[in-house]
Amino acid sequence: xxxxxxxxxxxxxxxxxxxxxxxxxxxxxxxxxxxxxxxxxxxxxxxxxxxxxxxxxxxxxxxxxxxxxxxxxxxxxxxxxxxxxxxxxxxxxxxxxxxxxxxxxxxxxxxxxxxxxxxxxxxxxxxxxxxxxxxxxxxxxxxxxxxxxxxxxxxxxxxxxxxxxxxxxxxxxxxxxxxxxxxxxxxxxxxxxxxxxxxxxxxxxxxxxxxxxxxxxxxxxxxxxxxxxxxxxxxxxxxxxxxxxxxxxxxxxx
Amino acid sequence: xxxxxxxxxxxxxxxxxxxxxxxxxxxxxxxxxxxxxxxxxxxxxxxxxxxxxxxxxxxxxxxxxxxxxxxxxxxxxxxxxxxxxxxxxxxxxxxxxxxxxxxxxxxxxxxxxxxxxxxxxxxxxxxxxxxxxxxxxxxxxxxxxxxxxxxxxxxxxxxxxxxxxxxxxxxxxxxxxxxxxxxxxxxxx
Numbered sequence: 001x002x003x004x005x006x007x008x009x010x011x012x013x014x015x016x017x018x019x020x021x022x023x024x025x026x027x028x029x030x031x032x033x034x035x036x037x038x039x040x041x042x043x044x045x046x047x048x049x050x051x052x053x054x055x056x057x058x059x060x061x062x063x064x065x066x067x068x069x070x071x072x073x074x075x076x077x078x079x080x081x082x083x084x085x086x087x088x089x090x091x092x093x094x095x096x097x098x099x100x101x102x103x104x105x106x107x108x109x110x111x112x113x114x115x116x117x118x119x120x121x122x123x124x125x126x127x128x129x130x131x132x133x134x135x136x137x138x139x140x141x142x143x144x145x146x147x148x149x150x151x152x153x154x155x156x157x158x159x160x161x162x163x164x165x166x167x168x169x170x171x172x173x174x175x176x177x178x179x180x181x182x183x184x185x186x187x188x189x190x191x192x193x194x195x196x197x198x199x200x201x202x203x204x205x206x207x208x209x210x211x212x213x214x215x216x217x218x219x220x221x222x223x224x225x226x227x228x229x230x231x232x233x234x235x236x237x238x239x240x241x242x243x244x245x246x247x248x249x250x251x252x253x254x
Numbered sequence: 255x256x257x258x259x260x261x262x263x264x265x266x267x268x269x270x271x272x273x274x275x276x277x278x279x280x281x282x283x284x285x286x287x288x289x290x291x292x293x294x295x296x297x298x299x300x301x302x303x304x305x306x307x308x309x310x311x312x313x314x315x316x317x318x319x320x321x322x323x324x325x326x327x328x329x330x331x332x333x334x335x336x337x338x339x340x341x342x343x344x345x346x347x348x349x350x351x352x353x354x355x356x357x358x359x360x361x362x363x364x365x366x367x368x369x370x371x372x373x374x375x376x377x378x379x380x381x382x383x384x385x386x387x388x389x390x391x392x393x394x395x396x397x398x399x400x401x402x403x404x405x406x407x408x409x410x411x412x413x414x415x416x417x418x419x420x421x422x423x424x425x426x427x428x429x430x431x432x433x434x435x436x437x438x439x440x441x442x443x
Contacts, residue, residue: 026426030418031403057429062397064378064432069334069398074375075289076296082306083288089310090281093317242306 020044020051029058081243163250164212165219165234170252173206173219181209181218182237192235195244198222205230217247224251265329273321280317287330291337297382298341298391300348305341312340338399339409345391346411381431385424392420
């Protein structure tokens with residue numbers, strides 16, 4: 001590490017007890033050193049090529065960062081769901097108006113009609129619980145469309161076409177106390193509902209963690225506002241207001 | 255993939271059109287800059303969810319405040335500033351989570367392959383993502399977006415010395431990691 005032709009081990013020590021490290025030079029650059037220390041470090045940086053190199057690297061970092069800030073070409077693609085979400089929020093927001101001082105659309109505000117639906121939905125929830133019980137106690141045949149192949153009929157019928165949760169899993173979810181898994185935290189659950197476009201206080205009829213498409217997910221069952229229907233939704237465990245991670249969504253007839 | 259609209263109008267014209275009632279002008283402005291806006295949001299946020307939330311909040315704020323834009327800077331700079339402000343503000347409000355390191359960040363850290371020619375910007379971005387979020391946000395605000403230390407400290411709700419210290423640590427780490435990448439590239443030749 002020593003420079004060529006360096007002194008022997010018993011030569012006089014460096015008069016400056018503070019070694020010039022990259023961190024110390026970064027502190028100098030950031031203006032963190034007191035005047036005396038800064039002057040000493042600066043002086044050594046002028047006479048020591050290695051210190052000068054490190055200082056140059058720090059300057060280079062700042063230039064690279066400034067370049068990155070101005071460089072739109074290399075910016076990564078935006079996940080489509082983020083683009084779609086922001087685009088939808090902008091479309092829903094009121095056009096810019098000098099007089100519009102209040103929030104346009106930060107998070108969806110419930111209209112009077114939506115509130116009415118919410119009330120209706122909560123009322124319907126009770127009815128739907130009863131319907132759920134009926135689904136469990138009667139022949140499940142007509143409850144969900146049968147699968148497209150005989151093989152599937154003899155093993156386990158899928159729920160409505162394309163929906164990745166089986167009839168049996170749906171019925172289990174309805175029959176047991178709900179378990180929202182990673183969405184059990186009320187704040188995360190409310191955030192997820194917002195992301196799905198529902199009221200954050202929406203009643204859940206059932207739910208359970210499961211695996212679909214080879215990855216973890218959470219099944220949620222909601223009332224639809226129509227007494228003979230239940231909405232089944234499968235989301236990623238990371239479902240939030242910003243990114244619902246919606247994997248599947250269907251309305252189940254009772 | 256969504257194709258951005260043909261940039262027929264300038265940013266300033268789009269913003270003026272938006273203020274004048276053009277329903278789609280601001281959205282076009284967003285699509286025009288969304289990649290860089292999202293990059294800034296990612297670099298100054300704790301995680302992808304926060305970045306997406308902050309991006310949406312910032313764009314809606316800009317949408318509302320467009321009539322107050324004085325055209326004394328580029329529209330894109332104005333948008334970048336609003337996004338960074340929103341992210342820093344979110345970091346300030348979520349201080350308790352400020353030290354989380356994401357799996358995806360770690361993946362990005364390990365993903366940098368110094369033996370192949372990688373665009374410098376991507377390497378710098380990956381090196382940034384390996385920093386703790388508080389250091390990353392400080393250095394992005396000060397070095398990447400040109401905020402003053404005082405301004406960054408005010409938005410983050412910390413002392414100016416803290417911002418300087420975070421910048422110092424971030425730069426020395428970046429100098430180390432970016433130096434390693436260039437050394438590796440040289441050795442591969």
